[in-house]
Amino acid sequence: MSQSRIAAVDVGNDSVKAIFGELDQEFNIPNITARDIEDRPVIGIEELDQKDPLEGIHIRVHSPALQENNAIYRVGHLASKSTNSTELDPGSGKSQEDQTLIMLFASIALDAAKANKTGSNNVIDANYTLGTGLPLREVKEGKDAGYRSKLLGSVHQVEFLVTPKYQGIKVNIKFDEVKVYPEGFAAYINLVMDHDLKIINKDLIDKRILIQDIGGLSTDIAVIKNRTVDDDKAQGFNLGVSESLENIREEIFSNHGVEVDSRRDVVEIITRNNDRNHIMVKGSRTSVHDITDRILMELAKKQYRLLRNVWQKNSQTEICYFVGGGSNVLKEYIKTLNNNLDGFNIEFFEDDKESIWMMANAYYKLLSEFTKKTEKLKEEKKTVKKS
CATH class of the missing domain: 3.30.420.40 (ATPase, nucleotide binding domain)
Structure with missing residues (x-):
């Protein structure tokens, strides 16, 4: 090919x-x-x-x-x-x-x-x-x-x-x-453009926004103003959900003797629609809510602290979008904290698929734009040579 x-x-x-x-x-x-x-x-x-x-x-x-x-x-x-x-x-x-x-x-x-x-x-x-x-x-x-x-x-x-x-x-x-x-910038592109690179979110384009992307191993907070990422103020942190998912796996094993195959399976237990936070133990449906709530709330507090610190340094921020697989896992815990504490203007994607595929979609859009520009330059060079 x-x-x-x-x-x-x-x-x-x-x-x-x-x-x-x-x-x-x-x-x-x-x-x-x-x-x-x-x-x-x-x-x-x-x-x-x-x-x-x-x-x-x-x-x-x-x-x-x-x-x-x-x-x-x-x-x-x-x-x-x-x-x-x-x-x-x-x-x-x-x-x-x-x-x-x-x-x-x-x-x-x-x-x-x-x-x-x-x-x-x-x-x-x-x-x-x-x-x-x-x-x-x-x-x-x-x-x-x-x-x-x-x-x-x-x-x-x-x-x-x-x-x-x-x-x-x-x-x-x-x-x-x-x-x-950079992953935070990609999330912004995905929020404001469709696959044909047309602006789909005019309200957002000139706003001052934060994008908190919670991954497995790290968290990025992109600070966006004037349609670009402020590289000096954007921050990356060595804090993700993997360690907490691993802790949940270990506690389920030590408390119930059930081995959960992978972190991905832990995510499935936490986020599925039916029987959420339940596992089967010797054929009986058993709640693991106490384990998941305690460990995930602890992590949500750390994530909320990151948000608060970055927002304080960027006080004119209008909204923070939470994206990434980790946001999906921590959504309800962060919402609860925010309601009880600062009441920041925050937004999650209710469509889990949209949040999970956000980065891949953004890379596709950025790449499409790059290839179109490259093709256009090639055509222009050909035209110049002919003339």
């Missing part, structure tokens, strides 16, 4: 949200990996092609960008069933972790395998224009430049091993361009 395809990939701490092409493909894959020493055994090999590839991502990844090259991984749902699965640790930097790259390459390889016919040698050469993001803290530390250069100028190969439909396919990924955006 010679023409460059758009890939907007948000490697969130809970899951990877990725949008491709002309909005013709999207994936949501749990951000969990597990190292494999050898090819995994397959039960019912003849049924492999009947299954969803997302349920059985099993790959070997070869890339000079990785610290551990040429290793085999189970990814996403398949990894969550492994005893040695890993999720990103609190305190780790997204730009420094192999896991971030493995998830990025896996999602792109899945798109390439679905969007292309393989040649006789089962190899796909795939070119992409990538839009992705890093927490504000890492961008302010200048980590975005190193992350971008790791991706550009090299070929990254993903080989599908025992993966439904794609077993034996190798995808060579090359990036024609990589744009790394």
Whole structure:
């Protein structure tokens, strides 16, 4: 595939949200990996092609960008069933972790395998224009430049091993361009523009606003005025929901003897519509409300303190939007605190999907604008040459 395809990939701490092409493909894959020493055994090999590839991502990844090259991984749902699965640790930097790259390459390889016919040698050469993001803290530390250069100028190969439909396919990924955006700014773009880059929120465009993006490992608070992010006042904090979700997992195990597979499953227990904050213990429906309420309220207080401190320094702020998967988990607790305390003008997205997909959508919009401008410049150069 010679023409460059758009890939907007948000490697969130809970899951990877990725949008491709002309909005013709999207994936949501749990951000969990597990190292494999050898090819995994397959039960019912003849049924492999009947299954969803997302349920059985099993790959070997070869890339000079990785610290551990040429290793085999189970990814996403398949990894969550492994005893040695890993999720990103609190305190780790997204730009420094192999896991971030493995998830990025896996999602792109899945798109390439679905969007292309393989040649006789089962190899796909795939070119992409990538839009992705890093927490504000890492961008302010200048980590975005190193992350971008790791991706550009090299070929990254993903080989599908025992993966439904794609077993034996190798995808060579090359990036024609990589744009790394600060996550808070991306959220703002998504609030004010639609996919055709038309302004959809005129009320918001000239307001002074904060965007508090609560992730798994970090929280960004973007300060926006005059339609741009104030880089000096915007702040990134090393505080996310992962540690609290891990604590809930551990307490459920120690109090009830029930092992919850992953943080993502904890989120499911906390946020689902039916039987929220309940688990099954030996076949009986059991409340874990006491555990979740105590731990999440403690975290909500810390998040509220961050909001209060940033708002004090930006006293003319008109509204704060809470975005990201962590906001989804803490929504009711932060609302309760705000009602009882300062009464700031804050807003959450009631549509969980909108909040969760916000970053990927923003990267897509920013990338679309970039590619349109690039094409326009190319056309103008051609016209100048002809004349």
